[in-house]
Amino acid sequence: xxxxxxxxxxxxxxxxxxxxxxxxxxxxxxxxxxxxxxxxxxxxxxxxxxxxxxxxxxxxxxxxxxxxxxxxxxxxxxxxxxxxxxxxxxxxxxxxxxxxxxxxxxxxxxxxxxxxxxxxxxxxxxxxxxxxxxxxxxxxx
Numbered sequence: 750x751x752x753x754x755x756x757x758x759x760x761x762x763x764x765x766x767x768x769x770x771x772x773x774x775x776x777x778x779x780x781x782x783x784x785x786x787x788x789x790x791x792x793x794x795x796x797x798x799x800x801x802x803x804x805x806x807x808x809x810x811x812x813x814x815x816x817x818x819x820x821x822x823x824x825x826x827x828x829x830x831x832x833x834x835x836x837x838x839x840x841x842x843x844x845x846x847x848x849x850x851x852x853x854x855x856x857x858x859x860x861x862x863x864x865x866x867x868x869x870x871x872x873x874x875x876x877x878x879x880x881x882x883x884x885x886x887x888x889x890x
Contacts, residue, residue: 753778753785754798770795818862820871824849825858827879836882849875 755772763769774782786793817825827833828845839845850856853870861871883889 753781755782814857815859815863817857817859820861820868821858823876824861824871832883832886832888833879836879 753774755774755778757770758773759771761769785791824846828842828849834840834842834845837845837848839848846858849858849871852874853861853867855861855864855867860867862868880889
């Protein structure tokens with residue numbers, strides 16, 4: 750857990766101007782609070798919530814989706830290439846992408862650069878055979 754519901758209890762200004770705010774945390778969240786703030790000086794952020802708020806997932810705290818690299822870029826270019834679409838028995842770039850997803854066991858092209866097994870499947874079932882097809886057609890030397 751990265752956010753813990755609580756209620757402010759007291760507020761006072763210290764001699765050096767530092768503002769000290771105390772919070773009460775319900776017993777059901779105590780263990781989470783101990784895990785997050787056991788060490789004095791742990792950085793934190795606070796936000797006031799409206800009464801009756803519903804907890805939401807803070808998207809900035811969720812892991813980012815992996816970004817695509819060289820294989821994702823290659824797959825994207827091929828999906829837009831009519832020659833590849835024909836080879837993949839596809840009529841649209843979207844169908845070509847679905848062909849790659851199915852052949853490689855992924856849900857996005859970016860996974861090709863972050864999952865070694867998916868990359869291996871891409872090379873074995875898509876890249877190699879497609880390169881052979883291009884060579885046979887005299888498109889790639």
